[in-house]
Amino acid sequence: MNKNKFLTILFSVAGLLSVASCEDYLEVESLSNTAEKQQFDSVSDTFSALVGVYNSTMGDNTYGQRMNLILTQSGDDLRTSGDYNANDRRGISCFGAIPTNTELIKPFLDTYAGIERANLVIKNIPLSPVYQTGSESDKKLMDRYLGEALTLRAHFYHDLIKNWGDVPFQELPSADLPNLYLAKTDRDIIYDKILDDLLKAETFVPWKSEGNTTSQRISKGAVKGLRARIALARAGYSLRRNPQQMIQGSNPQKYYQIAYDECKDIINSGQHQLNPSYEGLFRSLHTNSQDATNEVIYAIGAFGGNSKTDSKIGYYNGLRHDDTDWKSSGGINAIPVYFYDFTKYDVRRDVSIAIFRVNTTKQQELQTAINWNDGKFRKSWTSITGTSQNLGIDWPLLRYSDILLMFAEADNELHSGPSQDAISAVLAVRQRAYAGNLGQVGTIPTTKNEFFNFIVKERQLEFGGEGLRKYDLIRWNLLETKINETKVKLTQFMNGTGMYANVPEYIFYKKVPYTPANTAQQNVLDIDFYTASGVTKADVFYNPNQSVATPPGYTKVNWRLAMTQPYISGDPIKSYAYYFQPNRKELLPIALDVINSNYNLTQDYGY
Template structure:
């Protein structure tokens, strides 16, 4: 089934679900048994209801912008651009969000709306007349729909927990609850429940090759991959309510084993492989074409040109375009030292980080180091021109490279050091990044702490801009450590010391025409950089300045000199992660309207 056909079969859940206000997020209109039963009296009608569940993952409030691009900032790779405000997206990025922050309410509410839709499907499929009188083919379809709904519900709860910690839990429709004023449930209880649900879903959902499943629809690998991700979260650290501190989940080895086995099953299935082109797999998301080797296991779809079902991926984030043909805002900035985590041989550097913007004349205009953007998503890689903000770019929720790295991480924990399989898995990811320069890949450590630290670094390089890094750092209990390390690196960067001793203070360049059909690496290499005698063009970012005078015809751009103390610390408006506090800001506050709507719901975590 093609993406557009699947996503276009939208089911308006207003007949099943009516959230009466933004505050009453569980106050659902009662329905007659007849209307609910009729919605599930055939496989085709049930599929329409299922599409309604998928639909809850889309749009501005979830994976069209807020859940993946705003709530996920900041780690040690990217941050939201602009100056701090406690009541907007920049407040979240600086860890200073307060309960009235405008970005917090709708992601919370819309995720619960998705849970409600999933609960209706999960409840009604087993009691549907299809199971009594339907054909074997229809019964098999209904089982598949049940597995997909279970998986989507697990995904929704994982999103809630990773952002808000303990949350109200319900696994039945709101109309079946004795009271809609539900208190919080411990996250470990929720995790164990949804891990069991996903195990059940594995037996119901087919592999991609068996079910003609595109990346926009859940396959068996998507179920297993999500189960592995949740198991690692369950095994890892999170901010607890009592005591209010970062603590590891109980019995972590049990959950590392789950992640290990699920990832190994996917690896052995032969259903998915690494796309040989790191850039190619992201370009495929812009053109509604499958990536060559099904590396993208599950992508959240986007279509329709509206805020409910489409995405602002590539407009809000990504390469900034000032030209009228591909106008986009570049709302996420790369932390300058992230550029230098990559070596010059790593093909991921120029895809993850856009060091130029496209000006009104469609020329590449080099930016100062504090104005670089994330680069995996680019409006110019789509067929959409003009001022449109909805670009139909799918969000890659789960990739095969993540499976390889999760497998390696779990293997290392289980065996007190990496097996050869784990080393090979990491090496495969690494070798793709160094295609054409395999001699520069380096050596992977074989001791447990060394291998773990290698994975921490490799995941930073592989998943920049994919909404993963902050949550990885939290589950490893490394968020505070990496924020402090990043501040120290930024200080060295500013002063030109340590690892940044040879980073130039400024760079001279000439603008060149932007060509959207060239690779990201070619776009950078096309720029006419001024180099001194004996300096290769590829080394321009790693060579100290030899001259102060601007050469004729060139423009001077501050590189290291753009970094100042207010960016690093001391300025509550400008500084990176200024308001972060360990054992408090690892989680977000719940929106005030939600707290006010439920007398059993507590704020917690110092908010």
């Protein structure tokens, strides 16, 4: 089934499942037993219920904007644009969100709505008459639907835990519960349950090639990859309630082994490979074209041109366009030193970070260092023009490069150092990043601590802007460390010291027409930079200024000079991660309206 057909069905039948949208916490429409049975009395009706579960992953409140682009800020790569406000997206990015923050309630409630829908499917498939009288092929389809529902429920709970810690846990539809006012369940209990569910789901869901599955639908590779990701979270650190500290999960080696085994199965399956073009895999998401290498193992679909099922990916975030044809806002900024975490030979740099904006006349305007945007999503890479905010761009929830790096990380932990297989997995990711310059790949370390630090850095470079970095740093208990390191680096960047001694204070350039068909790297090289004698365009970012006077016809843009102390520290409105507090701000507060609707639910973590 191709993507458009699957999403057309998803969009048209999602409303058939009679579950409330959860305007109030765990509120659910009362279904009669007869109506519930009828929903699952055939394969086709059950599929309608299943796509209702998929529908809960889509739209503004989950993976169309909030869950992937807003709640994920900030790590040491990106931050939300604009000045701090405790009650909106910028409060989250500064670690200063409060329980009345408007971005908190809808992701929480819509995720529970997805859990409710999944619970109905999981409960009723085994009770369906199809299991009693249906054909073997129908029973197999029902098993597949059950596996997909189990996987989606696990995904929903992981989203809740990574943002809010311990949360209420229910495995039954709300109508079957004697009490809807549930207290929090320890996250390790939830993790162990959903890891078991995913192990069960693996037996039901086919590999991509066996099920004619697009990346927008869960395959066995997606089940295994999500299980590996959740196992690493279970093995890692998280902020606990009592004591209120960052504490590692119990028996971590057990969970490293799960991650290792699952990733190895995917690697050995031959179902997924790295796309040889780093940029190409992201462009395919903008054109609804299937990546032939299947690097994107699972993507959250976007469809329908509305806030319920589509996404604002590429409009809210990504390259900023001021022109009317591709109008987009550029709502996420790159932290300037992230640009210099890449080497000049790394093709990921210019894909991940957009150092220019497109002005009203479709020319590239170089931006000051504090105004660069994330660059993996660009409205001009789609066929949609005008002021539309819904672009139908899918969200790459799980990629094969993540499998390779998770495998390498787990291998290193299990064996007190990387095996040759782990080194080879990392090398494959590095070699793609340095396509055309393989001599610059560098040496991959072979001792445990050095290899771990290499993985920490490589994941930053590989997944910038993909909603993983903050949560990686939390599970490694490195969020505080990396925030402090970034502030030191920003100070050095401002002063032109350390590794930034040769970074120019400003850059001179001339505007050039923007050509979206060009590669991201070529777009940068297309800019007419003024360079000193003997300095190439590619090296303009790595050479100090030779002259203060602006050459005739060129525009002067502050590069290193754009960095000021208020950006780094001391300014409660503008400073990076100003409100971060260790052993507190690793998690978000639960929305006040949710707390007020459940007398058994506690806020915790000092909020």
